[in-house]
Amino acid sequence: MKLRFSAALVWGSLSVASYAQPANTVLVNGQILSANDKDSRYQALAIRGSRIVSMGSSLQMKSLIGPKTQVVDLKGRTVIPGLIDSHMHAIRAALSYSTEVHWLGVTSIDAALEKLKQAATQVPPGEWLIVAGGWTEEQFKEGRRPTQAEIQQAAPNNPVYVQWMYDWALLNRAGYQALGIQSEADLPGGGKFALDGAGQPTGAIVGGIVPLFDKLPKPNFAQKVAGTQKFFKELNRVGVTGVMDPGGFNMSPTEYAPLFKVWRNKELTVRVNFSYFSQKKDKEFEEFKELTQLLPMGFGDDMLRFNGIGERVAFSMYNNDKATPADQEKLYQIARWAAENGLTLTQHWHEDSSVGTLLDVFDRVHREFPIDKLRWSIAHLNNGTQATFQRMKNLGVAWAMQDAMYLEGDRVLHRHGEKAAEHMPPINTALKVGVKIGAGTDAHRVADYNPFIALRWMLDGKTASGKTLRSTNEIPSRLQALKLYTSGSAWLAHDEKNRGVLEVGKLADLAVLSQDYMRVPLDKMADTHSVLTMVGGTIVHSELQ
Numbered sequence: 001m002k003l004r005f006s007a008a009l010v011w012g013s014l015s016v017a018s019y020a021q022p023a024n025t026v027l028v029n030g031q032i033l034s035a036n037d038k039d040s041r042y043q044a045l046a047i048r049g050s051r052i053v054s055m056g057s058s059l060q061m062k063s064l065i066g067p068k069t070q071v072v073d074l075k076g077r078t079v080i081p082g083l084i085d086s087h088m089h090a091i092r093a094a095l096s097y098s099t100e101v102h103w104l105g106v107t108s109i110d111a112a113l114e115k116l117k118q119a120a121t122q123v124p125p126g127e128w129l130i131v132a133g134g135w136t137e138e139q140f141k142e143g144r145r146p147t148q149a150e151i152q153q154a155a156p157n158n159p160v161y162v163q164w165m166y167d168w169a170l171l172n173r174a175g176y177q178a179l180g181i182q183s184e185a186d187l188p189g190g191g192k193f194a195l196d197g198a199g200q201p202t203g204a205i206v207g208g209i210v211p212l213f214d215k216l217p218k219p220n221f222a223q224k225v226a227g228t229q230k231f232f233k234e235l236n237r238v239g240v241t242g243v244m245d246p247g248g249f250n251m252s253p254t255e256y257a258p259l260f261k262v263w264r265n266k267e268l269t270v271r272v273n274f275s276y277f278s279q280k281k282d283k284e285f286e287e288f289k290e291l292t293q294l295l296p297m298g299f300g301d302d303m304l305r306f307n308g309i310g311e312r313v314a315f316s317m318y319n320n321d322k323a324t325p326a327d328q329e330k331l332y333q334i335a336r337w338a339a340e341n342g343l344t345l346t347q348h349w350h351e352d353s354s355v356g357t358l359l360d361v362f363d364r365v366h367r368e369f370p371i372d373k374l375r376w377s378i379a380h381l382n383n384g385t386q387a388t389f390q391r392m393k394n395l396g397v398a399w400a401m402q403d404a405m406y407l408e409g410d411r412v413l414h415r416h417g418e419k420a421a422e423h424m425p426p427i428n429t430a431l432k433v434g435v436k437i438g439a440g441t442d443a444h445r446v447a448d449y450n451p452f453i454a455l456r457w458m459l460d461g462k463t464a465s466g467k468t469l470r471s472t473n474e475i476p477s478r479l480q481a482l483k484l485y486t487s488g489s490a491w492l493a494h495d496e497k498n499r500g501v502l503e504v505g506k507l508a509d510l511a512v513l514s515q516d517y518m519r520v521p522l523d524k525m526a527d528t529h530s531v532l533t534m535v536g537g538t539i540v541h542s543e544l545q
């Protein structure tokens with residue numbers, strides 16, 4: 001008894017009463033990074049129900065171990081708070097995850113073709129094999145995209161579709177046949193056949209990629225449900241326990257049904273905060289007003305919660321570099337209503353040179369209905385300046401920052417030069433200003449969902465081809481980078497009281513890593529994954545015996 005009381009005094013926040021019950025799970029012998037304000041580190045922690053009830057040394061946890069307590073020996077492994085991606089099109093990515101072939105993280109064309117070959121053995125002849133983005137040639141050691149002959153050889157009996165960004169798609173012969181494309185006139189959306197140096201078609205298509213993609217068969221409801229479960233498990237594998245989802249093109253309300261089914265079945269393994277992306281041009285305001293009658297701000301539970309509107313609010317102000325007062329007025333009307341009704345709003349914007357037109361609207365709204373407590377955010381803004389971040393901070397507007405330059409950086413370098421690229425994105429400038437930042441990826445059509453690629457990018461500023469883009473002035477420390485992916489994103493999700501740090505009383509959302517995050521060489525960082533992921537004290541991924 002004596003020992004128990006003295007331990008309780010040391011830990012302060014732990015009540016004596018909580019000793020009476022043993023913990024459900026105790027993790028011992030680890031390096032636990034709380035990622036809190038004090039950067040506290042611990043050897044062990046105990047979980048009861050969904051929350052952390054004690055942290056300290058392995059010895060200190062002993063009194064919480066009962067006959068039914070699950071004890072996990074971490075063997076020195078690093079534990080971090082579960083990662084939260086502040087901007088991932090996860091709901092959409094999940095819909096097709098069980099029916100697409102993925103080249104994320106694949107490092108050569110041979111390996112990519114092998115994935116196609118493998119996939120062809122899993123489906124009957126004639127069924128589509130679809131690679132729908134999430135890769136770029138810079139990740140391949142060959143430094144180029146695959147050819148039609150290569151994909152033809154990999155899967156001669158299946159139609160194959162390989163998309164690169166939203167700009168280019170390659171089909172094999174069966175693919176062209178299945179879509180009934182015989183000449184350029186058959187291409188939707190003004191697409192063109194790509195030509196080689198000799199003026200011969202390469203088998204690829206440029207332009208009109210979205211309407212082309214829309215011609216491909218879509219997964220059925222059961223496949224979408226399976227994809228949702230599978231994709232979220234894959235996120236757990238890389239240490240992700242939360243996402244903020246900004247909707248996307250074609251993400252009408254019906255596309256949310258598979259997610260809701262998984263949630264109703266209590267099978268969600270990632271906490272999802274979702275916002276609604278307007279789908280009806282010139283009817284955006286009506287759309288939002290109707291939808292939110294039954295979906296008020298914050299509606300949901302700890303696993304799934306409605307987080308307002310965006311990243312498209314008004315069509316007229318979706319990264320519009322030539323915004324007119326009339327364009328601004330459309331956004332103003334909706335944003336004013338959102339502020340009046342306490343809705344969070346997130347806005348897609350790329351260019352600092354035009355972001356003032358957006359912030360002018362926010363300023364105007366703020367004078368009528370203050371927005372500084374509503375946790376609005378701007379996503380992307382890779383070339384944001386100190387003055388922009390200061391304006392955002394004054395309005396309480398956060399920055400959802402991603403690793404877009406990891407895949408796009410080489411092209412930006414080519415187009416705008418080294419000087420422009422060395423600040424993209426200006427992480428330390430924004431940290432100095434003190435604007436709230438949540439890290440993420442923007443996966444998965446234009447980026448990889450793997451947070452360890454994004455973290456490595458934050459820490460080394462090297463693009464997929466290995467070129468150093470960002471200067472050391474804009475490189476944060478490892479702990480700072482981690483915190484942007486944990487407490488930073490948790491703040492954007494209105495949930496920093498519950499998650500984002502490992503502390504007594506917080507939800508037990510955590511990842512036990514395969515490598516020491518603080519010490520692993522940066523060129524190995526992207527190989528990191530989770531060997532044990534917990535969401536609210538429940539194991540959602542485990543590679544431990």
Ligand SMILES: [Zn+2]
Binds near residue numbers: 311348380
């Ligand atoms: Zn966006």
